[in-house]
Amino acid sequence: MDGYALRAVDTAGASNGSPVRLAVVGELPAGRAPTVAVGPGQAIRIMTGAPVPDGADAVVMVERTEAEGDSVLVHQEARVGDHVREAGGDVRPGDLVLPASTVLGPAHLGVLASLGRVEVLARPRARVGVLSTGDELVEGAAPLAPGQIRDSNRPMLLALVAEAGCEPVDLGTARDDQALITSVLERALDSCDAVLTSGGVSVGDYDFVKAALDHLAGEVGRGGTFRWSQVAIKPAKPLAFGVIGGVPVFGLPGNPVSSLVSFELFARPALLQAMGHPHRFRPEVPAVAGAPLPRRRDGKLHLDRVRLHVEDGRFVADPVRAQASNALAATAAANGLALVPDGEGVEAGEAVRVLRLDVPADH
Numbered sequence: 001m002d003g004y005a006l007r008a009v010d011t012a013g014a015s016n017g018s019p020v021r022l023a024v025v026g027e028l029p030a031g032r033a034p035t036v037a038v039g040p041g042q043a044i045r046i047m048t049g050a051p052v053p054d055g056a057d058a059v060v061m062v063e064r065t066e067a068e069g070d071s072v073l074v075h076q077e078a079r080v081g082d083h084v085r086e087a088g089g090d091v092r093p094g095d096l097v098l099p100a101s102t103v104l105g106p107a108h109l110g111v112l113a114s115l116g117r118v119e120v121l122a123r124p125r126a127r128v129g130v131l132s133t134g135d136e137l138v139e140g141a142a143p144l145a146p147g148q149i150r151d152s153n154r155p156m157l158l159a160l161v162a163e164a165g166c167e168p169v170d171l172g173t174a175r176d177d178q179a180l181i182t183s184v185l186e187r188a189l190d191s192c193d194a195v196l197t198s199g200g201v202s203v204g205d206y207d208f209v210k211a212a213l214d215h216l217a218g219e220v221g222r223g224g225t226f227r228w229s230q231v232a233i234k235p236a237k238p239l240a241f242g243v244i245g246g247v248p249v250f251g252l253p254g255n256p257v258s259s260l261v262s263f264e265l266f267a268r269p270a271l272l273q274a275m276g277h278p279h280r281f282r283p284e285v286p287a288v289a290g291a292p293l294p295r296r297r298d299g300k301l302h303l304d305r306v307r308l309h310v311e312d313g314r315f316v317a318d319p320v321r322a323q324a325s326n327a328l329a330a331t332a333a334a335n336g337l338a339l340v341p342d343g344e345g346v347e348a349g350e351a352v353r354v355l356r357l358d359v360p361a362d363h
């Protein structure tokens, strides 16, 4: 505090009506070391951030004082320690300041700076390649010919990768051509810590991603195994995953909403784990359905896109306006995935658990 460093005992009985008078024996701005001590009946004018001079055990703020020539009238009784920050009040020698695996946020960086630790041992961000596949895909704003669509997955997945704290690597788009996809992936495996592809993993005749990855793992001799699977969820049923030559590859489905959900459920936790994050799952919270979340029994867990808000101290989950796996514009409004178990769906007002997409991890 800006004020006067003094001996608390000298202010005994001081009040507005009957101040005590102390002799001012010096001035101490922040950044200076004290040169004089405070003796009985004395005070030193002190600024916030200055070290407390010898002899003083409290500071009275300037608003409670009145300067008068070489002395000061103190209108308030001080207690020992008033407005003094003890050295070691936050961190003491020998303390564990940041445990291993701490995700360094703004305050941590400030703490490290305060300790003079300008370099720390840190895990590198995973370099994650993102490739879109499909003959129908067009990049950027080029006009669309009949049958063509724009590549929405790549910018979305690059942003999801960046948001997860990884370094995104844009691998572009590849046509549905096994040799081409193989060569793009081969280069990606050499330069990336993980690879995400989208499209080409369902059961269509032109789904070459799986074939390319099988080929790389097998004949090309990179080693590893590839698994093409179907997960009992909706959306995002098809998923290909494998580790080829030590590099995990996630073959995400092509439908944009499926790609997003698949990234959230499978790729993101794995990438966070690979980077040493202690917490890798989005938090799951109890909510109440704000509108019906209808479904039919199909043996799958449904992950409905919802918008969560708080009402009367509890989460209410409102489904976004469209739940189809192509409806990315509707999905863009979502901040949660409602876990709708197999059955007849959830009525408005019923309980439902929701994965929060707006919170990085569960703790």
Ligand code: AMP
Binding pocket: 132, 133, 134, 136, 137, 149, 150, 151, 152, 153, 154, 198, 199, 200, 201, 202, 204, 253, 254, 255, 256
């Ligand atoms: P696929 O998994 O390749 O069979 O694709 C499933 C659906 O997703 C098809 O309608 C594709 O046109 C669409 N799709 C695939 N990749 C993308 C992409 N990068 N951006 C937008 N839609 C895509």
Ligand code: MG
Binding pocket: 133, 134, 135, 199, 200, 206, 207, 254
């Ligand atoms: Mg395709």
